[in-house]
Structure formats: structure tokens, C-alpha cells
Amino acid sequence: MRIDVVTIFPEYLEPLNVSLVGKARARGQLDVHLHDLRQWTTDIHRTVDDTPYGGGPGMVMKPEPWGAALDAVLAAGAESGTVGEVPTLVVPTPSGRPFTQELAQDLAARPWLAFAPARYEGIDRRVIEEAATRMPVVEASIGDYVLAGGEVAVLVMVEAIARLLPGVLGNAESHRDDSFAPGAMADLLEGPVYTKPAEWRGREVPEILLSGHHGKIAQWRREQAFARTLAHRPDLVDRWQREAFSKKEREALSVLGLAWDETAGRFRSVADPVEQ
Numbered sequence: 521m522r523i524d525v526v527t528i529f530p531e532y533l534e535p536l537n538v539s540l541v542g543k544a545r546a547r548g549q550l551d552v553h554l555h556d557l558r559q560w561t562t563d564i565h566r567t568v569d570d571t572p573y574g575g576g577p578g579m580v581m582k583p584e585p586w587g588a589a590l591d592a593v594l595a596a597g598a599e600s601g602t603v604g605e606v607p608t609l610v611v612p613t614p615s616g617r618p619f620t621q622e623l624a625q626d627l628a629a630r631p632w633l634a635f636a637p638a639r640y641e642g643i644d645r646r647v648i649e650e651a652a653t654r655m656p657v658v659e660a661s662i663g664d665y666v667l668a669g670g671e672v673a674v675l676v677m678v679e680a681i682a683r684l685l686p687g688v689l690g691n692a693e694s695h696r697d698d699s700f701a702p703g704a705m706a707d708l709l710e711g712p713v714y715t716k717p718a719e720w721r722g723r724e725v726p727e728i729l730l731s732g733h734h735g736k737i738a739q740w741r742r743e744q745a746f747a748r749t750l751a752h753r754p755d756l757v758d759r760w761q762r763e764a765f766s767k768k769e770r771e772a773l774s775v776l777g778l779a780w781d782e783t784a785g786r787f788r789s790v791a792d793p794v795e796q
């Protein structure tokens with residue numbers, strides 16, 4: 521996969537040289553190109569921002585440097601192996617669609633991504649609209665908070681995507697049990713994990729994990745995942761469908777006080793008052 525990043529702070533993306541992503545680059549599984557947006561400015565001050573039309577606080581990123589930068593990325597990529605391809609442009613923004621494991625999987629299947637992290641109040645809207653006439657554009661948010669700029673969100677997204685690329689993680693099965701992995705872990709948080717020693721500071725590893733009963737261990741892990749999801753993410757519980765659970769699993773849900781509410785079409789805590 522090729523990844524281009526255009527930013528006014530290329531040094532902010534130094535972590536892409538480290539650990540899993542750095543190793544994927546060293547192995548040639550990931551081809552990352554960082555670009556300083558200011559190389560496409562034409563004034564002596566290398567200006568990338570201006571005041572917002574209509575007034576209001578803060579500054580907006582000017583369209584001209586971004587337009588020239590995206591032209592250059594399209595042209596450079598077309599010369600190097602990505603012949604006939606266009607990148608998917610990913611713009612981190614709190615007003616984007618949620619960046620989920622599903623979106624990470626979708627993006628991991630594409631050969632070429634270009635990231636456009638903004639600073640200030642964002643990029644002039646016309647840049648996004650014009651880019652969308654030339655390439656797929658995804659505006660994505662990594663969570664409901666505002667950063668000082670999109671660079672950290674790029675680090676998050678690139679790491680989530682890179683670990684899904686073939687051969688980047690050692691074990692091909694290791695994605696399957698991830699929280700949110702489409703399939704058995706959709707809308708589910710992973711439960712606790714343990715390693716040696718079997719007793720530490722008087723605390724023992726749950727006996728079932730030492731038993732060697734793989735079927736019972738899998739069932740216990742599922743029950744732990746249910747409990748953790750109920751405790752931390754009741755919004756995910758609202759998405760669960762009765763048919764997604766076996767009879768044994770529904771028994772485990774009832775132990776947690778969850779019962780299927782046919783009228784509401786969701787699992788409900790038996791302790792919760794019924795809405796009228």
C-alpha cells in the first residue's frame with residue numbers, strides 16, 4: 521500500500537518510523553511519503569491560512585496550496601507503480617463519519633491512500649469538493665473531541681490500517697478476536713487477558729484459563745466480553761440482535777440481567793424501567 525500525507529508539520533508524523541508501522545515500511549509492505557504543505561505556497565511568508573469568510577474566530581486553510589499539493593500527489597503516485605490508480609483522500613475532521621474497525625478494513629483493502637490533516641478551523645470547503653470530482657474522499661473522525669489538528673488522527677488511522685495489511689501482524693488469526701472485528705466480535709469489547717505467573721501479589725489467574733478445556737475457555741471469554749460491553753458500552757448492547765447469540769450465550773446474557781425485549785427490538789436490563 522502507498523500512503524501520502526500532506527501536512528504543515530511533517531515532523532509530527534515521525535512515529536510512523538517506529539514499531540509496527542516503521543517495520544512494515546522497512547519490509548516494503550507500506551510505502552509512506554510525507555509532504556510539507558508549505559512547499560506549495562508561493563508568497564514569501566509561506567502562508568497557508570486566512571480569515572474566515574462570514575466572520576468568526578480562528579483561521580481557515582487557504583485552497584491554493586492544498587490544490588497544488590493534491591495535484592502533485594496525484595501526479596507523483598501515478599509515476600510510481602500506482603499507474604491508472606487514484607488515491608482515496610482521507611480527511612480527519614471531528615465532523616466526519618466515525619472511523620471504525622469496519623472503515624479501517626475498507627481502507628486497508630485500497631492500494632493508495634492520501635491523508636490531508638488540517639490545522640486551525642479546517643480546510644476551505646472547495647478543496648474537498650474539487651478533490652471529490654477526481655478521487656474518492658472520506659472525511660473521518662476518530663472520536664467526539666477536538667484536537668489542535670488532524671496529524672494525531674492520521675497516526676491513529678494509519679496504525680489501525682497498517683496492522684490489517686497482509687503479513688504486517690505475525691499471526692493471520694490475530695485480527696479475528698479484536699474488539700469490533702466484524703463477525704463474532706462485532707459490537708463487542710474484548711474481555712480481560714492474563715499471562716504468567718499464575719499467581720501474582722496474591723491474585724490468581726481465573727482457573728478456567730488453566731484448564732485446557734478450549735470450548736469452555738471460549739465460552740468464558742465470550743461471557744467476559746458481554747459483561748465488559750454492558751459495563752462500558754451500553755450503546756453497543758443496543759445494537760445486539762437476538763439471533764446473533766446461541767441459546768447458551770442468551771443464558772449468559774440473562775445472568776447479566778439482560779433480556780430480549782421484543783417490543784423494543786433490543787436487549788434490556790431487567791432492572792431498567794420499561795418506557796411507556
Ligand code: JAH
Nearest residue numbers: 613638661662663667669670
Ligand atoms: C482539529 C483540523 N476526531 C478527532 C479529530 C480529528 C481532527 C481534528 N480534531 C479532532 C481537527 C482541528 C483542525 C482537524
